[in-house]
Amino acid sequence: MITREQYEEARDLALEYFESADIAITDEEKERIEVADFGLSDLKNTGLELLVYVNTTRCCAKELVLFPGQTCPEHKHPDVEGEPGKEETFRCRSGEVYLYVPGKKTSNPKAKAPKGREKYYTVWHEIILKPGEQYTLTPDTLHWFQAGSEGAIVSEFSTKSRDEADIFTDPDIARMTKVK
Amino acid sequence: MITREQYEEARDLALEYFESADIAITDEEKERIEVADFGLSDLKNTGLELLVYVNTTRCCAKELVLFPGQTCPEHKHPDVEGEPGKEETFRCRSGEVYLYVPGKKTSNPKAKAPKGREKYYTVWHEIILKPGEQYTLTPDTLHWFQAGSEGAIVSEFSTKSRDEADIFTDPDIARMTKVK
Numbered sequence: 618m619i620t621r622e623q624y625e626e627a628r629d630l631a632l633e634y635f636e637s638a639d640i641a642i643t644d645e646e647k648e649r650i651e652v653a654d655f656g657l658s659d660l661k662n663t664g665l666e667l668l669v670y671v672n673t674t675r676c677c678a679k680e681l682v683l684f685p686g687q688t689c690p691e692h693k694h695p696d697v698e699g700e701p702g703k704e705e706t707f708r709c710r711s712g713e714v715y716l717y718v719p720g721k722k723t724s725n726p727k728a729k730a731p732k733g734r735e736k737y738y739t740v741w742h743e744i745i746l747k748p749g750e751q752y753t754l755t756p757d758t759l760h761w762f763q764a765g766s767e768g769a770i771v772s773e774f775s776t777k778s779r780d781e782a783d784i785f786t787d788p789d790i791a792r793m794t795k796v797k
Numbered sequence: 798m799i800t801r802e803q804y805e806e807a808r809d810l811a812l813e814y815f816e817s818a819d820i821a822i823t824d825e826e827k828e829r830i831e832v833a834d835f836g837l838s839d840l841k842n843t844g845l846e847l848l849v850y851v852n853t854t855r856c857c858a859k860e861l862v863l864f865p866g867q868t869c870p871e872h873k874h875p876d877v878e879g880e881p882g883k884e885e886t887f888r889c890r891s892g893e894v895y896l897y898v899p900g901k902k903t904s905n906p907k908a909k910a911p912k913g914r915e916k917y918y919t920v921w922h923e924i925i926l927k928p929g930e931q932y933t934l935t936p937d938t939l940h941w942f943q944a945g946s947e948g949a950i951v952s953e954f955s956t957k958s959r960d961e962a963d964i965f966t967d968p969d970i971a972r973m974t975k976v977k
C-alpha cells in the first residue's frame with residue numbers, strides 16, 4: 618500500500634525523468650502514470666513507475682521509470698488461455714539497468730536483492746543495459762531488474778500485457794497497488 | 798533507386814535527428830538504419846528513414862524519421878496467411894506529422910501529395926500528431942503520412958512487420974529500395 622502523497626511524489630518524480638530524457642507525454646498521460654509498490658509497501662526499494670502507451674489484444678508499449686536502486690521484483694509471464702505468454706523487449710533509454718534472467722550466475726552482480734526479500738530472487742545471470750541497449754525475453758522466463766545509481770527509463774515493447782496473470786516468486790507480492 | 802551517396806547522406810541526417818531528440822542508439826544500429834525511397838527515386842519527397850528495434854513473429858517496434866515534407870506513401874497491411882494484418886500505433890516523438898486515414902475528407906489539409914503522384918493519395922481524413930500524441934491503426938486500413946516543416950521522429954509499435962506484404966495504392970511503388 619502507498620499513500621496518496623507517496624503516489625503523487627513518485628508520479629511527479631517520474632515526470633521529471635521523462636522531461637529530462639526529452640520524452641514528450643500528453644497531459645492526459647500525465648494523469649494516468651501508474652506507481653506500483655507490488656504490495657510490499659516499500660516503494661523506494663521494490664517498485665516501478667510506468668506509462669502504458671498502448672495495450673491491445675495483440676501488442677503493447679510502455680515506458681518504465683525506475684528510481685536509483687529501485688527493483689522490479691522477480692516474475693514471469695505464463696501462457697494464458699492457450700495463448701503463449703507475454704514476450705517483451707526492454708530497451709534502456711536513459712540511466713543504466715541491471716536485468717537478471719536464468720543462466721550462469723554472474724559473480725559480483727551490480728544489483729542487490731531488496732533487503733529481507735533475498736530468497737525470492739533466484740535468477741542471477743546479469744545483463745547490463747545502457748542507453749540504446751535492449752534485450753528480448755521469451756515468454757514464461759523468470760526475470761527481475763534494478764536501476765543503477767542514477768535511475769533509469771526503459772521502453773517495453775511486448776505482446777498483450779496482462780499484469781494480473783504475472784507470477785511472482787515472492788508470495789507476498791500483489792501486482793495491483795492500493796493507494797490509501 | 799538511390800545512390801550510395803544519397804543513402805549515406807539520408808542515414809547521417811537521420812542520426813542527427815536521433816541525436817537531437819536524445820534517442821540513444823548503438824553503433825551496430827547506426828550501421829543498419831534503412832533508407833526507403835519506395836522505388837520512386839525521389840527520396841526528398843517520397844521516402845522514409847527507419848530503425849527496426851525488434852521484429853519477432855509476434856511484435857515489432859521501430860523508430861521512423863521523416864525529413865521536412867517527406868511522405869510515407871499510401872498503403873495498407875492486409876491479412877497474411879490467415880493471420881490478421883499488421884496493427885500499428887504511431888507515436889510522435891519530435892516534430893509534427895500529418896497522418897491520413899479513411900473518413901471525412903479534411904478541408905485544407907496540412908500535407909500535399911507528392912507532385913505527379915496525386916492520384917495515388919485517396920484517403921484524406923487528417924490526424925495531426927505532435928510530440929507525445931499517438932494514433933492506432935487497425936489492420937487493412939489505408940494510410941499515409943507526411944512530416945511538417947521541421948521533420949519528425951515517430952515511434953511505431955506494432956504486430957509483426959512484413960514490409961513485403963504491404964499493398965501500396967501507387968502501382969509504381971516497390972517497398973524494397975535498391976542502392977546503386
